[in-house]
Amino acid sequence: MKRNEAxxxxxIKIAGSSSILxxxxxxxxxxxxGLPTLSEIDLSSLIATxxxxxxxxxxxxxxxxxxxxxxxxxxxxxxxxxxxxxxxxGEIAPxxxxxxxxxxxxxxxGIPSVVLGFIGILVLSPAMRIGLNLPTGLxxxxxxxxxxxxxxPTIVSLTExxxxxxxxxxxxxxxxxxxxxxxxxxxxVLPAARSGILNAVMxxxxxxxxxxMAVMMVTGNAPTIFTGLESFIAPVRTxxxxxxxxxxxxxxxxxxxxxxxxxxxxxxLFSLVINITSSSLSMRPKRGKxxxxx
Amino acid sequence: xxxxxxxxxxxxxxxxKLVQQxxxxxxxLITLITILPxxxxxxxxxxxxxxxxxxxxxxxxPSDGMRAGGIxxxxxxxxxxxxxxxxxxxxxxxxxxxxxxxxxxxxWWTRLIRIAIISLAGVPSVVYGLFGLGLFVxxxxxxxxxxxxxxxxxxxxxxxxxxxxxxAMRSVPYKFRVVGISLGGTQWQTxxxxxxxxxxxxxxxGIILGLERAVGETAPILFTGATFYLxxxxxxxxxxxxxxxxxxxxxxxxxxxxxxxIQYGTVLVLxxxxxxxxxxxxxxxxxxxxxxxx
Numbered sequence: 015m016k017r018n019e020a021x022x023x024x025x026i027k028i029a030g031s032s033s034i035l036x037x038x039x040x041x042x043x044x045x046x047x048g049l050p051t052l053s054e055i056d057l058s059s060l061i062a063t064x065x066x067x068x069x070x071x072x073x074x075x076x077x078x079x080x081x082x083x084x085x086x087x088x089x090x091x092x093x094x095x096x097x098x099x100x101x102x103x104g105e106i107a108p109x110x111x112x113x114x115x116x117x118x119x120x121x122x123x124g125i126p127s128v129v130l131g132f133i134g135i136l137v138l139s140p141a142m143r144i145g146l147n148l149p150t151g152l153x154x155x156x157x158x159x160x161x162x163x164x165x166x167p168t169i170v171s172l173t174e175x176x177x178x179x180x181x182x183x184x185x186x187x188x189x190x191x192x193x194x195x196x197x198x199x200x201x202x203v204l205p206a207a208r209s210g211i212l213n214a215v216m217x218x219x220x221x222x223x224x225x226x227m228a229v230m231m232v233t234g235n236a237p238t239i240f241t242g243l244e245s246f247i248a249p250v251r252t253x254x255x256x257x258x259x260x261x262x263x264x265x266x267x268x269x270x271x272x273x274x275x276x277x278x279x280x281x282x283l284f285s286l287v288i289n290i291t292s293s294s295l296s297m298r299p300k301r302g303k304x305x306x307x308x
Numbered sequence: 309x310x311x312x313x314x315x316x317x318x319x320x321x322x323x324x325k326l327v328q329q330x331x332x333x334x335x336x337l338i339t340l341i342t343i344l345p346x347x348x349x350x351x352x353x354x355x356x357x358x359x360x361x362x363x364x365x366x367x368x369x370p371s372d373g374m375r376a377g378g379i380x381x382x383x384x385x386x387x388x389x390x391x392x393x394x395x396x397x398x399x400x401x402x403x404x405x406x407x408x409x410x411x412x413x414x415x416w417w418t419r420l421i422r423i424a425i426i427s428l429a430g431v432p433s434v435v436y437g438l439f440g441l442g443l444f445v446x447x448x449x450x451x452x453x454x455x456x457x458x459x460x461x462x463x464x465x466x467x468x469x470x471x472x473x474x475x476a477m478r479s480v481p482y483k484f485r486v487v488g489i490s491l492g493g494t495q496w497q498t499x500x501x502x503x504x505x506x507x508x509x510x511x512x513x514g515i516i517l518g519l520e521r522a523v524g525e526t527a528p529i530l531f532t533g534a535t536f537y538l539x540x541x542x543x544x545x546x547x548x549x550x551x552x553x554x555x556x557x558x559x560x561x562x563x564x565x566x567x568x569x570i571q572y573g574t575v576l577v578l579x580x581x582x583x584x585x586x587x588x589x590x591x592x593x594x595x596x597x598x599x600x601x602x
Contacts, residue, residue: 030407033424043442098338122346124586126524128553196328224432226527278438289430
C-alpha cells in the first residue's frame with residue numbers, strides 16, 4: 015500500500031511538471047525546423063517587402079503587416095462591444111437576463127473558427143462587397159470583423175471578472191456620496207478594474223493574432239504591405255494564414271518550409287510575450303486598486 | 309478625491325439622471341449588437357443546414373467528388389480524434405491539476421509550471437500544427453495520422469483541463485482534507501475518496517470544454533492528421549483521417565460547384581456537435597452547484 019502510494023504520488027508530481035516539458039518541446043522543435051532559415055536565407059531578403067515563394071522571395075514584412083492590420087482593426091471593433099457587453103452583464107443587467115446572456119457569450123466562444131470563416135465567405139464578404147461597393151469582399155476588414163467576434167468572448171469574460179473583483183465597498187462609498195449608478199460604473203468601477211481590462215485586451219490581441227482559419231478564409235490571401243487607410247478594405251494575408259495555406263504544399267526541408275517554421279517562431283514568441291506580460295499584470299491587481307483610492 | 313466631485317444642485321442631478329438614462333441605453337444597444345450576430349449565426353446555419361440533414365447524410369460515404377452523398381468519414385474521424393485526444397489529455401491534465409491543487413508548494417518551480425500552462429494556453433493553433441508536424445509526424449515518424457493529430461490536440465487542450473481540475477479541487481473546502489487525514493487516511497486516499505468525488509463535476513465540465521475546443525479546431529490537424537478525402541474509414545491510429553472542421557474548410561474553399569445545402573448541412577453537424585458538448589457541460593455545472601453540500 016505504502017509503495018503503491020509513493021508510486022502514485024510520484025506520477026502526479028511528474029505529470030504536474032509536464033507543461034514545462036511541452037513548452038520546451040514546442041520551442042525546441044520550432045527552432046530545429048525554423049532556425050536554419052537564417053543560414054540559408056540572407057536576413058536582408060527575409061526582412062523585405064515581397065512574399066513570393068515561387069521565385070524564392072521570402073520577405074516576411076507584408077505578412078507581419080497583414081497580421082497587425084487585421085489584429086488592430088479587430089480590436090478597434092471588439093473593445094467597445096466587448097467591454098460594453100461586460101458592463102451590461104456585470105453592472106446593469108438583472109439576474110434573469112444574465113442567465114440568457116452569459117450562455118450566449120459562451121456559445122460564441124464555442125463556435126469553431128472554421129464555421130465563422132464559412133459564414134464569412136458565404137454571408138459577410140458578399141455583404142461587404144455590395145455594401146461598400148468593393149471589387150472583392152475578401153478584405154482585411156472582413157477578417158477583422160470575424161476576429162472581433164472571436165475575441166469578444168475572451169474580452170467579455172475577463173472584463174467581467176475584473177468588475178467582479180472590484181470590492182463592493184468602493185461602490186457603496188460612491189453611492190453614499192450621492193453618485194448615480196452610471197457615475198459609479200464610469201468613475202469608480204472602470205478605473206478600479208483597469209488592470210483587469212488591460213489583461214483582457216492583451217489576451218484578446220493574442221487570440222486575434224493567433225487565429226488562423228477564419229482569417230485565412232476571408233482575407234483574400236494577398237501578401238501586401240500597409241500603405242494607408244485603403245489597406246483596410248483590400249485583401250491581405252496574415253502570418254498564420256500563410257503557414258496554414260502553404261505548409262501543405264512545400265517539400266520538407268526546403269527553404270520555403272524553413273521560412274514557414276521561422277514565421278511560426280515569430281508567432282510563438284509574440285504569444286509568449288503577450289501571455290507572460292498579461293499574467294504578470296493580473297498577478298498584481300491589488301496594487302492597482304489601492305492606487306485608485308489614494 | 310477628484311473622481312468623487314458630484315454636484316448637489318437639483319438641476320444637475322436631473323442632468324445626471326438623463327446622462328445615466330442615455331448611457332444605459334447605449335450600453336444596452338452595444339450588448340444587443342454583440343449578441344444578435346451570435347443568435348443570427350446559429351439560427352441561420354440551423355435553417356439553411358436542416359434540409360440537408362438526413363440519415364443518409366450522416367451515415368453514408370461522400371460521392372461524386374464530395375458533391376453528393378454523406379459525411380460519415382468526417383464524423384467518424386472527428387470522434388476518433390476526440391477520443392484519442394481525451395485518452396492522452398484527460399489523465400495527464402487531471403494528474404497535473406491534482407498536483408497543483410494538492411501537492412505543489414508556493415516556490416519558483418510551481419510558478420514556472422503556471423507560466424508554462426499560461427504559455428501553452430496562448431500558443432496559436434497553427435503553431436501547434438507546426439510543432440506536431442516537427443515532433444510527431446517527422447521526428448517520431450508517426451506520419452500524417454490520427455495519433456499525430458490526437459497528440460497535438462492533447463497538448464493544446466491540456467491547459468484547459470489542468471486549470472479546471474485545479475479550480476474544482478480547490479473549491480472543495482480545506483476541512484474535508486483535515487477530516488480525511490484525521491480518520492487515518494493517507495494524503496492520496498483523502499484525495500481519491502474525499503476530494504476527487506466532490507470535484508468531479510467541475511473536472512468533467514473542464515474535460516468537455518477542452519475536448520469541445522479540440523473537436524472544432526482545424527489548424528492543428530492541417531499538417532498532422534487531416535486528409536482531403538478518404539474512400540474508406542480509417543482502420544488504425546496510423547491512418548490519416550477526414551475530420552468535420554477540415555472538411556468544412558475543404559468544401560467551402562477548395563471544391564468548385566459545391567452544393568450549398570451540403571456545405572450548410574456539414575456546418576450544422578459540427579455546430580450541433582460542439583453546442584451539444586457546451587450544453588452538457590453547463591448542465592453538469594449548474595446541477596453540481598445546486599447539489600453542493602458546503
